[in-house]
Amino acid sequence: MKRQHGIGRSSVLAVVLGLGGSLLAAPAVADGPRAPQVRWGACPEDVVAEAAPTTLQCGTVPVPVDYADPGGARIDLMISRLARTDPDKRRGILMLNPGGPGGSGLALSAQLVSLGLPSSVTDRYDVIGMDTRGIGHSAPVSCGFTDDSPYIANVPPYAVDDAAVTARAKVAEQVAEQCARNDHDGRLRRMTTANTARDLDRIRAALGEEKTSYLGYSYGTALGAAYASMFPGRSDRIVLDSNIGDTHLDRDGMRRYALGVEETFPTFAKWAAARHDDYGLGRTPAEVRETYFALAERLDKAPTEGFDGGLFRQLTFAFLFNEGQYPKLAEQWRALNSGDDAALRRLRSENATASGAPSPADNPLSVFASVTCNDVEWPEDVDTYRRGVAEDRERYPLFGAAAANITPCAFWTKAERPVAINDDGPRNVLIVQNLRDPATPHEGGKLLRQKFKDRSRLLSVDASGHGAYVISGNPCALNTTTRFLVEGKMPGKDTLCSAS
Numbered sequence: 001m002k003r004q005h006g007i008g009r010s011s012v013l014a015v016v017l018g019l020g021g022s023l024l025a026a027p028a029v030a031d032g033p034r035a036p037q038v039r040w041g042a043c044p045e046d047v048v049a050e051a052a053p054t055t056l057q058c059g060t061v062p063v064p065v066d067y068a069d070p071g072g073a074r075i076d077l078m079i080s081r082l083a084r085t086d087p088d089k090r091r092g093i094l095m096l097n098p099g100g101p102g103g104s105g106l107a108l109s110a111q112l113v114s115l116g117l118p119s120s121v122t123d124r125y126d127v128i129g130m131d132t133r134g135i136g137h138s139a140p141v142s143c144g145f146t147d148d149s150p151y152i153a154n155v156p157p158y159a160v161d162d163a164a165v166t167a168r169a170k171v172a173e174q175v176a177e178q179c180a181r182n183d184h185d186g187r188l189r190r191m192t193t194a195n196t197a198r199d200l201d202r203i204r205a206a207l208g209e210e211k212t213s214y215l216g217y218s219y220g221t222a223l224g225a226a227y228a229s230m231f232p233g234r235s236d237r238i239v240l241d242s243n244i245g246d247t248h249l250d251r252d253g254m255r256r257y258a259l260g261v262e263e264t265f266p267t268f269a270k271w272a273a274a275r276h277d278d279y280g281l282g283r284t285p286a287e288v289r290e291t292y293f294a295l296a297e298r299l300d301k302a303p304t305e306g307f308d309g310g311l312f313r314q315l316t317f318a319f320l321f322n323e324g325q326y327p328k329l330a331e332q333w334r335a336l337n338s339g340d341d342a343a344l345r346r347l348r349s350e351n352a353t354a355s356g357a358p359s360p361a362d363n364p365l366s367v368f369a370s371v372t373c374n375d376v377e378w379p380e381d382v383d384t385y386r387r388g389v390a391e392d393r394e395r396y397p398l399f400g401a402a403a404a405n406i407t408p409c410a411f412w413t414k415a416e417r418p419v420a421i422n423d424d425g426p427r428n429v430l431i432v433q434n435l436r437d438p439a440t441p442h443e444g445g446k447l448l449r450q451k452f453k454d455r456s457r458l459l460s461v462d463a464s465g466h467g468a469y470v471i472s473g474n475p476c477a478l479n480t481t482t483r484f485l486v487e488g489k490m491p492g493k494d495t496l497c498s499a500s
Contacts, residue, residue: 051110099218102364232425
């Protein structure tokens with residue numbers, strides 16, 4: 001689900017870049033005349049451990065590297081199955097995606113079950129997880145990032161001034177060149193949302209299904225929106241949770257991260273203020289906000305124990321994803337605020353890796369970079385980013401100068417046009433969105449609702465964090481979404497779920 005974030009270089013949400021090449025336009029139809037059947041067997045040991053105690057089956061599906069050359073090179077995608085528990089009630093398959101791009105989804109079905117995915121859903125569907133192309137067990141791609149690389153996260157660091165944007169541009173350009181050098185077989189150039197949607201249709205065909213239902217979180221909403229747009233007749237019941245706002249992440253979408261932080265931070269500030277005696281961060285939400293700025297500015301000038309202002313802001317962003325992480329965030333702030341170097345060293349060592357070693361985040365960073373940069377054109381002029389950073393530093397002071405900063409996509413050549421939302425199809429897209437989400441603010445749900453028009457309904461949830469269905473614990477969100485998946489009952493109009 002990529003919701004958990006530790007403390008250290010790999011703790012921040014990954015938003016990378018890749019290297020592009022020129023791809024010919026590929027057809028929407030993805031399944032061939034003789035779709036291979038999946039042979040189910042045991043899952044890899046790491047998936048078994050992550051899914052425990054739930055038992056999953058795994059198999060592979062071959063897909064073309066390049067759909068414009070369907071007879072060319074192929075890769076194997078690994079998928080998992082949580083088999084239905086009641087064959088008499090079976091409706092079909094429910095594909096899952098945890099987001100990223102770059103998140104492994106092989107154990108996602110088991111994780112959702114552990115969080116309370118209703119048995120009525122698993123009675124009706126074979127739940128299909130997967131590592132999409134380039135991820136984990138599905139022909140993983142790599143830009144060759146190491147632990148001592150200056151590129152440690154998909155979201156760029158906070159730029160304190162114009163000079164910081166210029167300095168970051170050099171890093172971003174080097175990353176784009178590094179990914180290009182490591183794309184030995186051309187797979188990075190073909191990492192796109194459109195190709196991944198075509199892969200989903202190959203998986204559907206290999207499973208012998210006429211249609212597929214789908215549940216995607218975060219970037220998974222972009223993938224699901226692309227699939228429902230490219231293959232409307234093969235889409236059954238589509239749930240898009242925590243929405244980017246389109247079929248791809250572009251610069252506007254990344255800049256909305258800053259809006260999400262501004263809307264979500266007050267929930268943490270209220271929580272921390274109520275626990276001032278424990279953490280000493282401020283007796284009111286306003287005082288907690290001032291503590292944030294004071295700590296960030298102090299660390300900008302004088303980093304301590306490896307924490308600088310940029311990392312402090314990135315970690316705060318990451319820990320806002322789930323209210324269950326607030327105690328960890330508050331403890332980090334407390335250690336920084338009180339000068340508790342021993343506590344800071346302990347926090348840093350929890351995720352320390354050997355300098356120069358391959359980064360554990362290399363694969364997700366590489367996937368994020370390649371998909372994000374291949375999907376859509378990004379501005380190439382560094383001055384555009386300088387202006388955006390200056391604007392958003394004022395507009396969204398908590399995180400705007402990070403989300404608007406330059407990424408490797410400024411030095412990338414995209415692969416193909418992004419998928420256009422198709423509003424001509426069945427009314428089968430349920431858009432689920434928390435009102436306060438640090439990465440995908442409520443605005444993203446509203447944007448996607450406008451684009452899908454009458455094919456969709458928007459289910460807004462009065463909750464804070466990233467992920468609503470099953471994850472937020474909101475009964476209304478759980479029941480409304482489950483009713484749609486199990487019974488096909490779409491809300492008659494856009495609906496707001498009250499806070500639980």
